[in-house]
Amino acid sequence: MTSKANEAADTPRFRQLSDKDRALLRKGLCAKCTADDFELFVETCNKTGLDPFMRQIYPVFRPDRKANCDVMQIQVSIDGMRLVAERSGHYAGQVGPFWCGKDGSWKDVWLSDREYPVAAKVGVMRHDFKEVLWAAARFQSYVQTKFDGKPNQMWGKFPDVMIAKCAEALALRKAFPMELSGLYSTEEMSQADNPETANAGKLNVSPDTAPKTKSLETANVQETSPQQPIGADTRVNVERRARAIKALTAMLIDEAGLGLKAAEAADWIKRTVARDDITGMESLTDVEIARCMKTAKDAISKKVA
Template sequence: MSTDITTTHGTDLTIAEDQIAFTPQQEAALRHAGVNAPAADLAVFFHQCKRTGLDPFARQIYMIARQGKQTIQTGIDGFRLIARRATDATNGTLGYKPTLWMTDQGQWLEVWPFDTAPVAAKVTVIRNGGEFPAIAMFREYAGRKRDGSLTQMWDNRKAGMLAKCAEALALRMAFPQDLSGLYTADEMQQADNPQVIDHGPQQHHRPQQARQEPRPAPAQEPSRQSATDRLAAQLGATPAPAQPDPAKITEWSAIIAATDTLEDLQQVYHDAYKEVGDAIIPAKDQRKAELQSAATDDQPIDAELVDDAT
């Protein structure tokens, strides 16, 4: 495979057409540039350089250690170059739909006029008529400092940085043979983020000190069993067991399925609830739906069933 970085009269750093591994001079240059990787990782790096045609000594492609693992990266321009070469080599077509950014109200905009960060960015690559859309979420890709604040680049160019991540995802989908195993520096910045300790829908990055502070034990929330106990007390019965007997559940389910009216269902449901608690609710709900469905306009419903637990 010919590459743009191979020349007839090159230097010791030029990767030759028939070369199958880095030379000692090239490895020394990589070490000087900060690449201190095992031989196996260097072999993979060399393969990616040959496959993509990008020059590691011009910093078009590089390897960086992140959390003990070597990652091969390039810039978004490198992705675009690889995609263009692959397209031209097959006489194909390559294009894009307008980039979109999402507001916190779920609306997609073609221009991001706000100082705040968008929720997401969407880029659609069109290759040979096929569309390859990709969405990047800000909270998943934003680069942050140790104190949890955004890095300077992500703080100054929130929409632009996120759009580049979405474009890298879309290009990798459109050109899997050419871009698999390769990542842009923009989409890998999140790998250096401080540990995320809140795993809810909106993850928050907190400084190290906050992570070390002990958290008070959460208040005990009312359990389903306590609701059962309250209902049982209202009905003048002992609380239902935490784990009711499966045989009792089956027995009461059969009795409920045999009820003919909502009034009968209500009474049976009371008795069943005293013994097995919430475990009988699915059978009650199913029979209630069946009885209501069978009722007609000239056949009024016998009674309105009210859930005691509420």
């Protein structure tokens, strides 16, 4: 009797990924995963019951400055989070979403084409809770931006939809912490690819706000070392990296340098480092910064000649 009870308790709640599923994932969605990353991803799929083939859950790789390499993060779609909530048996629907502008007045539909909503909020209900669980998300905290600091295509075209998904994800995780703990939606994590600082991270620096140099002599002493780990935990290294980024920005956009516009500079960097996933200066490795600076110096020298 006890043996049967234990066996039932150990039975997986959801369908486990088969060997065929694992082989397909290894060749496709998880091609960049290390062996450990892959096992972690598969285990998360099995425990949550989310289907990677339905894009309910998937791995994302982002540069880690300390490790100087791409690190895997597991993300889920908003549909996947809704599915987890529904399967719990306690989900009783939602209230909202609602949006507000700078006046702080909440609306059940966002109609403005001239400005983005400041925030959105969503309430999630549970059968075993008396009150609605509300969560609010500020647009500025989650918006994904381009090199020029403006919202990217999705956030610029569907700002109300994107920020509402962030608020819903927050509310769902708040209502179902056991099931959704540590799982974040794509919309919530979009901003993780943004530059970390306004001046050093983004290429939205105009000639008026760019670091001023008479002859760009600072670039000669501010290159980063290829052997130096990214984001080393010392003030010296952090400041050195920030100076290098500012110097590179000046070399690209100053009239004394290459004199590129923000969009042109972004394309130039992508070509130089041969990467299309660059989202800002902060996403460059130290090796890539050094390469860009050397290439820019050579280009400036030819331009002067």
